[in-house]
Amino acid sequence: MAVWSGGGDVGGLVHHSDRGVQYTSIRYAERLDQVGVARSVGGEGDSYDDAAAESMNSFYKKGLIDFYGGWKGVMDVTIATMEWVAWYNSERLRS
Structure with a gap:
């Protein structure tokens, strides 16, 4: 949402998600890397x-x-x- 809305610099933003397939896909990770958003994924079963x-x-x-x-x-x-x-x-x- 932060990237899509064009709210400015998203550097320093951390995207935290569960281990859902949509959040661990290669393209999704590449897009987050492209805009400078750090990725964080919770531990399995946590x-x-x-x-x-x-x-x-x-x-x-x-x-x-x-x-x-x-x-x-x-x-x-x-x-x-x-x-x-x-x-x-x-x-x-x-x-």
Whole structure:
């Protein structure tokens, strides 16, 4: 999303994922390398990193997808998601 939205320099960004085939493919890794994004993959059978991701997904779904609903198409969700990510990263209150 950071690369696609054209938000500027993504140097220093770390992309962390599970061991899903889409995240371990050669082309995916080459694209991350091309734009200067470091790759990180959790250990096999290690669920600790998934807890934070699942919490984030739940927050996103409850705060945007379920709360607003009534989406007319994929583009509406995509734009709303980019706005939500921008809000989450730069405007929300942090503890």
